[in-house]
Amino acid sequence: MIQKKVLVLLLICVFLVACGTPKDQGPINYHTGIKELSITMPPSSPALYEGSDFYLPLQLSNKAAYPVKNCKMDLLIDPAFVELYNTQSQEPCRDFSGNQMPALDQFNPAPAIADVPFEGKLHLLRSGADSQDLNYRVHLTYTSSVIFDPTVCVGGLYLEVEDGGCKVPTGSLSYSGQGAPVAISKLEAVSLGFDNPRMEFRMQVSNRGKGIIKNLRLLKSKLGNDELNCILPDSEDPGAKQMVFEADKKDTTVICLSDLRSRASFLTPLSVELEYDYEVTEQRTLRIQKTGRAFN
Amino acid sequence: MAEDEVDKKPGKVRRAAGSIWNWATTYDKERSQQQITVVKEAMTKERSLPKVSPEASIRLMKSLSFMVVIGGIIQYFLRRSLAAPEFTFTLSLILFVISGYALAQKLEKDRLLILVPMLAFVLWYFVFEGNYSASFLVRFLSIFAAVFVLPMFYTKGESLQAQMLGFIPVIFLFLDIGMLPWLLEKVQWNITPLLENMVVFMPWWALFGLYLIPEIESPTLSNIVGLMKIAGIVYIVFVFLVPVVPNLGYEKVSSPVAAEFEQAQQRLQQSVKRENPVWSNLKCVLSAPTDVENCVSQQQEDSEIRNLCDELIQQGQYSDEAVCFDAEKKRKQEEKLAASGGVARNFDEVTSAKFIDIQKSPSIGDKVVVSAVLDLKNPRNQELDVQIGCTLKKGSQEIKGDTVIGLTSAPPSSHIILGPEYPSFVVKKDELIRVLCNFPGDLEGVYDLNLKAGIGNLQSTTTLKRAFFKDELDLERWQDDVKQDNFRSQADILSQSPEEFARLNFEFGRASKDPFILSSDNALLTVSVENRQGGKVSKINSFYMDTLDENGFSVRAGNDRCLGDENILLPADKAQRKTEKIYTQTCLLDLPFDYTSFEGSYKVETFFATLNYDYVLEEKTKVEVKLLAVFS
DSSP, rough: OOOHHHHHHHHHHHHHHHHHHOOOOOSSSOSBBOOOOOOOOSSSSOOOEETSSEEEEEEEEEOOOSOOEEEEEEOOTTTTTTTSSOSEEEEBBTTTOOOOOOOSSSSSOOOOEEEEEEEEEOOOOOOOEEEEOOOOOOEEEEEOOOOOOOEEEOOSSSSOOSSOOOOOSSSEOOOOOEEEEEEEEEEEEEEOOSSOOOEEEEEEEEEOSSSEEEEEEEEEEEEEEEEEEEETTSSSSGGGSSEEOOOOOOOOEEEEEEOOOOOOEEEEEEEEEEEEEEEEEEEEEEEEOOOOOOOO | HHHHHHHHTTTHHHHHSSSHHHHHHHOHHHHHHHHHHHHHHHHHHTTTSSSHHHHHHHHHHSSSSHHHHHHHHHHHHHHHOOHHHHHHHHHHHHHHHHHHHHHHHHHTTOOOHHHHHHHHHHIIIIIHHHHHHHHHHHHHHHHHHHHEEEEEHTTTTHHHHHHHTTTHHHHHHHHHHHHHHHHHHHHHOOOOOHHHHHSOOHHHHHHHHHHHHHHHHHHHHHHHHHHHHHHHHHHHHHHHSSOOOOOOOOOOOOOOHHHHHHHHHHHHHHHOOOHHHHHHHHHHHHHOOOHHHHHHHHHHHHHHHHHHHHHHHHHHSSOEEEEHHHHHHHHHHHHHHHHHEOOOOOOOOOEEEEHHHOSSSSSEESEEEEEEEEEEOTTOOOOOOEEEEEEETTTTTTEOOEEEEETTSGGGGGGGEETTTTTOOOOOOOOOEEEEEEEEOOOOOEEEEEEEEEEEEHHHEEEEEEEEEHHHHHHHHHEEEEEEOOSSSSHHHHHHOOOOSSEEEEEEESTTTEEEETTTEEEEEEEEEEEESSSEEEEEEEOOOOOHHTTTTTEEOOOOGGGGGEEEEETTTTTOOOTTTEEEEEEEOOOOOTTTSSSSSEEEEEEEEEEEEEEEEEEEEEEEEEGGGGGG
16 A cells, blocks of 8 residues: 555656756856866977977967956067067957957856967077977966855854844855855854854855966955955955965965844845956977978 | 605706796696695704705705896896806896796796796787887787786686786896886986996896795705895895985886897996995995995095096006096096086987998908998088098007098099098088008008097087076976976986087086076086097087077176187097096176066076087007918
């Protein structure tokens, strides 16, 4: 008898699932995951002949959910072998029509692309060698931002008492990223004080991209409509709301405090905007080959 | 009684002398196990004997591992003496086979299983000549894998250990026949003292054999073998104690053939003429126990100089050993401070010359004629001034010959006939230059033939890479990337030029072997010209630090001619050795503006320098002139 009931229930489930209408997934959230401005380079070791023109067709593609500014690109190549007409591109982050590369959003669902060619001429191989392998490197620096805006539970000082609102989670919550190479990867909210209730938010800022963070600045921080009082404890001047990143540093912490008007718990948006200077570098090799010329 | 049974079954040793196939296929595991049991019983029985039993000694001497030890020692000394390289190589192969057998005996494993990887290696290396093309390797390794896996299925995995053990003799064969010297030569490894010691002073087979010696029933013999094993460990420790392993990069590897290995081994053996580090260590442990490291390094260097002085005294360059020792020691100290260089690998072919096809039994007529060919490779089509001359020498008698030169590129009628003054001729491409040396017809007996080729106007370019940083912060931030891109190995830090007759070495920067230069630094420039062959640099026509000069580097202190000089004469009567730095210069440079202030965080640049020189090649051989009756 029980078996038959289970069988019927299963059949109903199958029908419900099979005949149900697909739920509207809504607009794509671009502010998630790790996305960044990337350089597309030709593969290593294309064979080029000495004395010929040098053309390096680089491309930039903004896959991040934020616009970029102060974009600068350098090509570092041994001048003994290549004479570059332009070693630096000051405005590489502009699309085909010359506009600043837009961020990825519902109006620009495909990443904006900018061509950044470097041109020059290959010298003759002075050493008389038959070939020369040459490593070159592209440095890209730019400024961009990232916004972290989760809905958080604040208040709730009586942890074990149900006040009809929400409950501040114990421990930290993890986040997969906000559509940029720099991500707020962890958030820990702590209720403090009794007579003077406050909330403390500890956010871990992580570099998840291919490059390095050079500088980090705290632009905005709000809880609901109230400004948060934030510090960067790893900075030389923690109150300055900006810090210089050491080359090998991957993470830092932002700590924000907010006074609460009541002890009752409620849900409210937290919004923190960070600006960062970022540097990406890519390396490739090319081979210069001797032509059939005579020596000297 | 048990001993009798063992004696009745002496076939084990004899079988080793048979063919590998026979050995592999006639193996009777059950019978062998019986033998082992019997031997073990006999060993237990005899353990109480206080002295060495003659049977035990005979058994030890008959054991294959003992053969490997003895063969290994013989082979080591043969190799050190550089005699009979073919025989040494064959002995290596024999020891390879015997050691596989001994390994099976020692570990009581099935010989056939140990044979599988050994046989596969022999097939790949000797039959297929080390073919390493991808398609071949896929086929070969697939077949090998199938053969390798089959016994594992059959024995449910039990055979794996024995099969893996088969790779041990393969590794020892590789080490012994010269894989390391070959790598040193071909793969741009810097020759470190550790690697040199591993090649020159390691009796690989003897050490392997020592550890293959099975348990011995006689306690005295067992103790002796134990002591030998300890001595083996001490030897290895002492050989490896001297040097420190540097962090070196490596590059592409291609498969060599056995002959290349053996030749590389020979070349390195010839070049390393210093005391065995084991003796140096022992001496230093006793004489300077608090400073063994420095003492050993001093001992090694002194022994190298003493060996060199022996040669120089024989050549007549010095008469007194003490004078030679002091002079050469001083020279060595100076050379240590001079710039070093490396070999540029991006030349498919380099300029070279050697005498070939020397006719050692001269034809007799009214003149004695000796013929030879100078094989001159001139891949960069330089305009070389060539002079060729020949002399015959017997005791104090020296006879200068007239030469007739024939260039392969010219028709026979345009042969150049040269007199005894050896006027020069120009060669602009690869040439096989025929040389006929005519001597008076009244000669008889064995003479020393001395063929000389002077090659003038040789030019080679040296490159050196350096990285410039604006400040310490940039250096700290970017040095790893710059190192990864440009200075992966020690060779990348040194100047590089093609391996020809001589080369110009130069270094500049904050310190020797430091490729990073800060904008605030003064750069010390050191220059040297190094003889790279067995001949002699007769003249340095010019050297120029081309790019340094062009880019505005200037001499702040030191020799003004550091950035370039011309017509540098070298002592005519002084012999030169291979790798000798025959000319050195040092000065301090000011960095030009472009290297202290530039866009970006750093810049890496290659600098070129050129050397123009004359070189004299010499070939000495004995010729016998027979006076035929018809002309007498």
